[in-house]
Amino acid sequence: MSDGSVKSGLFLVVSAPSGTGKTTVCRKFLKQTPGVRFSVSYTTRSPRRGEVDGRDYHFIPEEDFRCRIAEGEFAEWAENYGNLYGTSAKTMREFLEKGEDLLLDVDTRGARALKKNFPGGIYVFILPPDLDALRARLSRRGSEARETMERRFSRAIEEIREAFGYDYVVCNDRVDEAVDCIRSIYIAERCRTARWTGKIEQLIPE
Amino acid sequence: MSDGSVKSGLFLVVSAPSGTGKTTVCRKFLKQTPGVRFSVSYTTRSPRRGEVDGRDYHFIPEEDFRCRIAEGEFAEWAENYGNLYGTSAKTMREFLEKGEDLLLDVDTRGARALKKNFPGGIYVFILPPDLDALRARLSRRGSEARETMERRFSRAIEEIREAFGYDYVVCNDRVDEAVDCIRSIYIAERCRTARWTGKIEQLIPE
Numbered sequence: 001m002s003d004g005s006v007k008s009g010l011f012l013v014v015s016a017p018s019g020t021g022k023t024t025v026c027r028k029f030l031k032q033t034p035g036v037r038f039s040v041s042y043t044t045r046s047p048r049r050g051e052v053d054g055r056d057y058h059f060i061p062e063e064d065f066r067c068r069i070a071e072g073e074f075a076e077w078a079e080n081y082g083n084l085y086g087t088s089a090k091t092m093r094e095f096l097e098k099g100e101d102l103l104l105d106v107d108t109r110g111a112r113a114l115k116k117n118f119p120g121g122i123y124v125f126i127l128p129p130d131l132d133a134l135r136a137r138l139s140r141r142g143s144e145a146r147e148t149m150e151r152r153f154s155r156a157i158e159e160i161r162e163a164f165g166y167d168y169v170v171c172n173d174r175v176d177e178a179v180d181c182i183r184s185i186y187i188a189e190r191c192r193t194a195r196w197t198g199k200i201e202q203l204i205p206e
Numbered sequence: 207m208s209d210g211s212v213k214s215g216l217f218l219v220v221s222a223p224s225g226t227g228k229t230t231v232c233r234k235f236l237k238q239t240p241g242v243r244f245s246v247s248y249t250t251r252s253p254r255r256g257e258v259d260g261r262d263y264h265f266i267p268e269e270d271f272r273c274r275i276a277e278g279e280f281a282e283w284a285e286n287y288g289n290l291y292g293t294s295a296k297t298m299r300e301f302l303e304k305g306e307d308l309l310l311d312v313d314t315r316g317a318r319a320l321k322k323n324f325p326g327g328i329y330v331f332i333l334p335p336d337l338d339a340l341r342a343r344l345s346r347r348g349s350e351a352r353e354t355m356e357r358r359f360s361r362a363i364e365e366i367r368e369a370f371g372y373d374y375v376v377c378n379d380r381v382d383e384a385v386d387c388i389r390s391i392y393i394a395e396r397c398r399t400a401r402w403t404g405k406i407e408q409l410i411p412e
Contacts, residue, residue, distance in 0.1 A: 124397075125399075127402070127405065127406065127409065128409070130409070131409060131411075157409075157410060157411065160406060160409050160410055161406075161410055163399065163402070163406045164399060164403065164406060166399055167398070167399060168394065168397040168398060168399060169397055169398075169399050169401075169402035169405070169406065170397055171402075171405065180393065181393060181394075181397050183390070184389070184390035184391075184392075184393035184394045184397070185390075185393075185394040185397060186390075187386065187387055187390035187391075187394075188374065188387075188390045188391040188393075188394035188395070189394070191330075191374040191375055191376055191387050191390070191391060192373070192374060192375075193331075193369065193370060193372055193373060193374060193375050195375075196333070196369070196375035196377075197370065199333065199375070199377065200333065200366060200367075200369045200370060200375065203333065203334070203336070203337060203363075203366050204363060204366055204367055205337075205363065
């Protein structure tokens with residue numbers, strides 16, 4: 001008996017300029033919210049230290065990636081500093097249809113493409129507390145040359161402009177508070193009336 | 207310098223059929239969320255045991271209430287089992303303009319009137335886990351005659367139909383989880399992008 005309420009999983013799309021601490025916030029959120037699964041993107045770039053294939057990314061050769069583009073597998077894909085990144089629409093659909101909730105970690109271009117190609121997402125933008133903090137975090141990363149750092153900083157500013165297009169904004173002043181905000185957004189979205197129409201109807205006798 | 211972002215307080219409107227445990231849920235939420243103030247309604251009914259004037263309600267004589275109706279003071283008011291209940295628009299406005307967040311506990315008719323007269327609210331409906339639980343809670347209240355209980359039960363069913371018009375639904379299966387849902391809705395609503403435009407603009411250099 002179909003009751004008309006939304007039963008499919010929901011998906012949170014989280015973006016932030018690099019240096020905002022997004023990865024830490026998302027990991028902590030996922031750890032304390034077992035009901036949400038991380039949507040693993042595909043990429044052609046090499047794993048960084050500590051990154052695990054299939055957990056952080058599916059690391060695939062460029063030829064394989066290009067094949068998947070041709071087959072229309074990606075809900076969004078983009079080239080970023082010479083590497084390709086993409087989200088598989090097929091995998092997303094499979095999880096969501098089973099009622100599983102997903103967290104997607106994509107940049108602002110990816111988020112814009114997703115919004116167009118895969119409706120229904122909840123868009124969350126993480127802001128740095130201020131520009132000094134952002135610059136400091138970008139410098140601390142250390143693995144980049146100064147020029148790369150400056151380029152990332154300028155790009156971060158450009159990305160912050162995109163925050164207006166998101167549903168929610170979370171300021172990463174304190175990690176635990178940012179995690180609590182994302183968790184709250186997730187729980188609130190699960191309380192949306194459209195997800196409860198079946199239950200409401202069940203309580204009303206014919 | 208006005209930055210265009212929403213700075214006024216937000217208000218949550220919580221409704222539930224009697225016997226759903228709304229008062230307990232709201233009290234616990236308010237206790238653990240010091241940033242939210244309870245909007246004290248006016249009523250002509252007598253205080254119940256344990257109710258405090260100015261905290262639970264402003265208990266006022268019917269003549270005073272009728273005066274306030276005539277002066278257009280109420281954002282919503284209604285007669286309920288022979289007693290009058292109302293929410294002062296003036297008081298609401300004063301708090302919201304100071305940036306204070308409010309919780310309003312009103313019945314479904316009141317919520318409908320509020321939505322029309324005082325835009326901007328976030329509407330939350332609390333559902334009982336099932337009808338047996340609702341009936342049991344209404345019986346346990348004990349202070350009512352059986353006939354009154356049955357009338358309240360029928361009215362509860364009618365009120366549940368109104369849940370479709372709310373933004374969020376919270377099922378009061380376990381009190382702590384229901385409180386967590388209301389808290390999450392509140393925090394999520396504070397993360398709405400419209401409330402952050404000033405901060406975003408601050409981060410973008412001219």
